[in-house]
Amino acid sequence: MAEFVTLEMPQGDARGVAVLRIDRPPLNLLNQQVVREVAEAAAEVAGSSTVAALVVYGDERVFCAGDDLAELAGLGQEQATAMAADLQAALGCLAKVPQPTVAAISGYCLGGGLDLALSADRRIIGDNVKLGLPQIKAGLIPLAAIRRLALLIGPGPAKDLVYTGRFVEPDEAKALGLVDEVVAPDDVYTAAMAWARQFADGPARALAAAKAVFEAGPHGHERAKSEWAELFATEDRAIGLRSYLADGPGSAAFTGR
Numbered sequence: 001m002a003e004f005v006t007l008e009m010p011q012g013d014a015r016g017v018a019v020l021r022i023d024r025p026p027l028n029l030l031n032q033q034v035v036r037e038v039a040e041a042a043a044e045v046a047g048s049s050t051v052a053a054l055v056v057y058g059d060e061r062v063f064c065a066g067d068d069l070a071e072l073a074g075l076g077q078e079q080a081t082a083m084a085a086d087l088q089a090a091l092g093c094l095a096k097v098p099q100p101t102v103a104a105i106s107g108y109c110l111g112g113g114l115d116l117a118l119s120a121d122r123r124i125i126g127d128n129v130k131l132g133l134p135q136i137k138a139g140l141i142p143l144a145a146i147r148r149l150a151l152l153i154g155p156g157p158a159k160d161l162v163y164t165g166r167f168v169e170p171d172e173a174k175a176l177g178l179v180d181e182v183v184a185p186d187d188v189y190t191a192a193m194a195w196a197r198q199f200a201d202g203p204a205r206a207l208a209a210a211k212a213v214f215e216a217g218p219h220g221h222e223r224a225k226s227e228w229a230e231l232f233a234t235e236d237r238a239i240g241l242r243s244y245l246a247d248g249p250g251s252a253a254f255t256g257r
Contacts, residue, residue, distance in 0.1 A: 002037040006021045006023055010051060015256055016051070017055060018055070020054060025059075028113070030112040035091060038116065043096075046098055049256060052196075053099050058107070063105040064108070066112055091116050091145075092144045099204070099208070102122040102124060102192045102195050103117040104124055104188045104189050105117060106188050106189075107129060107130075108131075110130070110131065111132075111134060115144040118152065122181070123178070126184065126186075126188045127185065131168045132167040135165065136164070153176045203234075206237070209227035235255050236252075236256065239253070
């Protein structure tokens with residue numbers, strides 16, 4: 001049973017929103033156990049047919065203030081080499097979830113916390129949030145965020161954030177494209193849930209296919225061909241086309257199959 005992560009799944013057979021909470025007060029720092037528990041919860045969501053979307057949250061005070069530096073200080077190179085691949089994959093786990101994912105960010109989102117949030121499909125922050133990748137100031141680099149950050153905001157701004165390790169204020173984060181929405185601090189969770197709930201009745205297989213193409217990066221053009229063709233074997237494709245032809249867009253009742 002997880003100690004520092006909780007996962008709230010939809011109840012019953014109806015598709016709905018799952019909520020993954022990081023709960024290691026006071027700062028929700030990421031150590032190996034927390035990261036492993038996050039990845040295990042994400043895998044559970046990925047395998048569920050009742051989850052339409054996932055919200056990742058800390059609490060009202062902080063999303064995640066970064067890596068557990070005390071734990072990292074005790075590692076040698078041999079240990080770091082042995083754990084790097086698994087840790088990198090775990091920090092990017094939200095990208096492997098086929099359902100849409102959104103990080104609801106309050107307070108601080110630093111270091112490994114931002115690594116994790118960058119693997120979500122969307123990031124919603126409060127207008128008082130501090131974001132950053134300060135690993136360079138501890139003589140380290142972000143393990144999972146560099147490539148994704150460069151694709152998201154461009155290599156120049158990404159290098160600035162990684163090389164300086166500086167904090168980014170909400171307005172700059174929105175302007176850079178680092179986050180997608182800035183709201184009042186008390187509205188972060190509500191805004192994330194509102195975005196996630198719009199997929200409850202959506203075409204789950206098509207959404208997963210679109211996400212797979214985005215995640216394929218430079219190979220996305222080729223991946224799109226296979227994903228598109230495979231959708232012709234789904235129930236949702238038949239329902240969607242029939243509904244669209246009869247009544248226009250937005251009227252289909254998808255099954256998620």
